[in-house]
Amino acid sequence: MRYEPITPEILKKLQAAVGPKNVTTDPDKMQPYSHDEVTDPAYHHMPEAVVFAETAEQVAAVVQLANDYHFPVVPRGAGTGLACGAVPIYGGIVLSLEKMNRILEINEDALYAVVEPGVRTSDLQDAAEAKGLFYAGDPCSGDSCFIGGNIATNAGGNRAVKYGTTRHQVYDVEIVNPTGRIVQLGARLQKQSTGYCLEQLVIGSEGTLGIITKATVKLLPKPKYALDLLAVFDSPEQAIGAVGAILKQGIVPTCVEYMDNITIRSVEKYLHEKLQGSDSGNYLIVEVEGIHDDDLDDKAVALDELCTQHGASSVLVADHNKIWQARKAFAEAVRAESLIVSKEDVVVPVDQEPLLLAEILRLAGKYGLITRIASHAGDGNIHLNILKPDDTPYEDWARRVEQNQQELYAFIYAHGGRLSGEHGIGFKRKHLMEEFTNPDELAMMKAIKKALDPNNILNPGKIFDIE
Numbered sequence: 001m002r003y004e005p006i007t008p009e010i011l012k013k014l015q016a017a018v019g020p021k022n023v024t025t026d027p028d029k030m031q032p033y034s035h036d037e038v039t040d041p042a043y044h045h046m047p048e049a050v051v052f053a054e055t056a057e058q059v060a061a062v063v064q065l066a067n068d069y070h071f072p073v074v075p076r077g078a079g080t081g082l083a084c085g086a087v088p089i090y091g092g093i094v095l096s097l098e099k100m101n102r103i104l105e106i107n108e109d110a111l112y113a114v115v116e117p118g119v120r121t122s123d124l125q126d127a128a129e130a131k132g133l134f135y136a137g138d139p140c141s142g143d144s145c146f147i148g149g150n151i152a153t154n155a156g157g158n159r160a161v162k163y164g165t166t167r168h169q170v171y172d173v174e175i176v177n178p179t180g181r182i183v184q185l186g187a188r189l190q191k192q193s194t195g196y197c198l199e200q201l202v203i204g205s206e207g208t209l210g211i212i213t214k215a216t217v218k219l220l221p222k223p224k225y226a227l228d229l230l231a232v233f234d235s236p237e238q239a240i241g242a243v244g245a246i247l248k249q250g251i252v253p254t255c256v257e258y259m260d261n262i263t264i265r266s267v268e269k270y271l272h273e274k275l276q277g278s279d280s281g282n283y284l285i286v287e288v289e290g291i292h293d294d295d296l297d298d299k300a301v302a303l304d305e306l307c308t309q310h311g312a313s314s315v316l317v318a319d320h321n322k323i324w325q326a327r328k329a330f331a332e333a334v335r336a337e338s339l340i341v342s343k344e345d346v347v348v349p350v351d352q353e354p355l356l357l358a359e360i361l362r363l364a365g366k367y368g369l370i371t372r373i374a375s376h377a378g379d380g381n382i383h384l385n386i387l388k389p390d391d392t393p394y395e396d397w398a399r400r401v402e403q404n405q406q407e408l409y410a411f412i413y414a415h416g417g418r419l420s421g422e423h424g425i426g427f428k429r430k431h432l433m434e435e436f437t438n439p440d441e442l443a444m445m446k447a448i449k450k451a452l453d454p455n456n457i458l459n460p461g462k463i464f465d466i467e
């Protein structure tokens with residue numbers, strides 16, 4: 001794709017649109033905006049300018065300018081993405097939403113919140129909790145990522161088994177569309193059959209179809225009774241094998257998370273804390289909610305019996321903070337081991353997950369890969385991290401990672417799966433998206449992008465390329 005460079009004339013117009021303090025071309029200040037959480041420098045790209053918007057009107061003015069002068073606009077939340085979605089691969093500007101960070105309303109009677117896109121996910125969770133309410137979205141990066149980024153990527157996380165992913169938490173969004181108009185999509189309704197569901201089209205579109213400038217999200221009464229069970233299994237197969245049985249039992253867990261033994265030991269080292277069963281155990285963490293203590297006890301007993309039947313060597317009630325600190329430290333622990341990591345986010349139907357795990361382990365052996373595995377097991381979503389050892393040349397490692405990917409994705413698509421369960425395609429996986437997606441489905445996606453963004457201004461080169 002060819003775009004016009006950001007000239008002094010364009011910079012002046014950008015400054016007029018958002019105010020001089022909200023535009024920078026200082027390389028030191030722009031550097032953090034050249035990457036997301038993908039640490040491999042091969043994926044980093046400097047923007048020509050970083051622009052901070054404070055209102056939807058400013059976002060609209062910037063996008064109109066981009067159409068007039070033909071430069072790319074890359075929307076950015078907190079930059080915690082793992083697919084290089086917020087990286088300006090064709091230059092142009094990064095448009096940061098970090099200053100639009102107000103919770104505009106929390107309605108305790110009608111159970112909703114109205115938020116700007118730069119609200120930190122944990123701030124919304126805390127604000128809801130302070131009123132005895134609950135926001136169900138819970139990506140592991142919740143302490144740093146933004147609601148706008150969560151909506152743009154349809155973030156999943158830890159409670160999707162019971163509450164669904166971010167798209168299930170959203171009533172409506174206000175967006176700036178790719179031609180620079182402010183549009184309201186969706187409504188605060190439990191149901192509607194009123195034309196195309198455009199808010200859901202924008203959710204998960206990774207900043208390619210609209211810039212989210214406001215959203216109304218669902219809140220729930222805070223569950224009063226909850227507990228976390230930690231089931232420790234001697235083998236990965238036993239642990240993943242128990243997931244289907246747990247889901248079929250009729251108890252709807254909030255989450256079912258898996259960590260393999262080497263990952264548990266990696267986290268243990270990172271946190272400097274002894275973790276239960278870390279010598280040889282593989283974890284299932286199962287969180288359940290109840291309507292009162294007895295209800296919770298009954299569920300815990302039933303889950304204990306079921307996990308034991310499936311080979312758990314121990315099942316115990318876990319310390320909530322400790323076990324979730326361990327689960328959420330997965331990405332940082334891996335990063336402490338190696339800065340160059342290939343992160344897969346594959347997803348299959350839950351009943352196919354034992355087969356997928358076996359295939360992952362087989363391929364890792366075949367290609368001599370060092371892996372760390374954690375998964376949102378109740379969603380069929382496995383995070384496979386492949387570490388580059390210091391003493392292995394990059395090219396050699398990258399070649400084996402690619403061979404592994406080819407076999408892995410062929411397997412996944414043959415078993416009804418997809419490339420990404422929650423991190424998205426971004427720039428990082430777009431070649432695989434082209435290769436593995438049904439051509440007719442891909443053609444429909446591209447037709448939508450071309451129709452809504454005729455100048456290919458919004459986040460170009462993400463998900464797929466437009467010819």
Ligand SMILES: Cc1cc2nc3c(=O)[nH]c(=O)nc-3n(C[C@H](O)[C@H](O)[C@H](O)COP(=O)(O)OP(=O)(O)OC[C@H]3O[C@@H](n4cnc5c(N)ncnc54)[C@H](O)[C@@H]3O)c2cc1C
Nearest residue numbers: 077078079080081085140141146148149152155156207212
């Ligand atoms: C330690 C760690 C743990 C993680 N755990 C999870 C997890 O459990 N579940 C999960 O799903 N993800 C997880 N992630 C990935 C990441 O946090 C999510 O994808 C998150 O939703 C990204 O939000 P962000 O604000 O950082 O967005 P960014 O990284 O800034 O952007 C992500 C994408 O969204 C677009 N975008 C951002 N804001 C907007 C906007 N307002 N309008 C339009 N487009 C926008 C960007 O262009 C980009 O394509 C994790 C990441 C890390 C580092």
